[in-house]
Amino acid sequence: xxxxxxxxxKILAYLQSNSRESFQEIAKCCLTSxxxxxxxxxxxxxxxxxxxxxxxIDNNKLGxxxxxxxxxxxxxxxxxxxxxxxxxxxxxxxYVTSDSDTAIVSRVAGDMRRILAIQERIxxxxxxxxxxxxxxxxxxxxxxxxxxxxxITLTCxxxxxxxxxxxxxxxxxDKDYFFCxxxxxxxxxxxxxxxxxxx
Ligand SMILES: [Zn+2]
Numbered sequence: 001x002x003x004x005x006x007x008x009x010k011i012l013a014y015l016q017s018n019s020r021e022s023f024q025e026i027a028k029c030c031l032t033s034x035x036x037x038x039x040x041x042x043x044x045x046x047x048x049x050x051x052x053x054x055x056x057i058d059n060n061k062l063g064x065x066x067x068x069x070x071x072x073x074x075x076x077x078x079x080x081x082x083x084x085x086x087x088x089x090x091x092x093x094x095y096v097t098s099d100s101d102t103a104i105v106s107r108v109a110g111d112m113r114r115i116l117a118i119q120e121r122i123x124x125x126x127x128x129x130x131x132x133x134x135x136x137x138x139x140x141x142x143x144x145x146x147x148x149x150x151x152i153t154l155t156c157x158x159x160x161x162x163x164x165x166x167x168x169x170x171x172x173x174d175k176d177y178f179f180c181x182x183x184x185x186x187x188x189x190x191x192x193x194x195x196x197x198x199x
Contacts, residue, residue: 066135067135073126
């Protein structure tokens with residue numbers, strides 16, 4: 001496992017909430033220099049900790065339909081169908097259940113006509129049943145890593161104590177801060193509020 005220090009984790013936390021956050025802003029908030037932030041980000045990119053900077057697009061606003069595709073197939077056909085589905089642009093996520101009743105469950109997005117046509121675009125040999133359910137409401141949790149509950153060593157933003165796991169996470173000004181206990185969180189909150197009420 002790759003070791004990250006507190007500054008790396010802080011930088012990651014900023015970039016997770018906004019991948020377009022400027023190095024200047026991050027450097028200011030982390031009390032460090034822009035070249036330091038840049039070299040840390042470059043290192044995490046090199047190590048593959050950061051795979052890419054992405055954007056979150058609202059499919060609804062673009063009239064793109066989301067649907068769930070469920071394919072029940074004979075066990076012997078699962079790997080072939082999985083391969084075929086993975087090659088389709090509309091397939092966004094794919095899960096194979098490990099039940100005796102093997103199913104391939106996939107989240108698909110695109111034009112509804114194209115989604116329905118998936119049934120004609122894959123080889124249906126040994127497929128028992130195929131269903132396409134259009135999504136009415138989606139509740140997606142963000143895909144940010146749970147920094148507060150990971151095994152990464154963090155330093156309490158208030159008392160500087162090192163801690164692993166079970167950190168208390170709190171957002172201030174839309175930025176994540178980590179604390180060793182709720183007391184430290186409370187103290188930090190007091191200090192923080194005072195600091196910013198002066199401005
Ligand atoms: Zn603390």
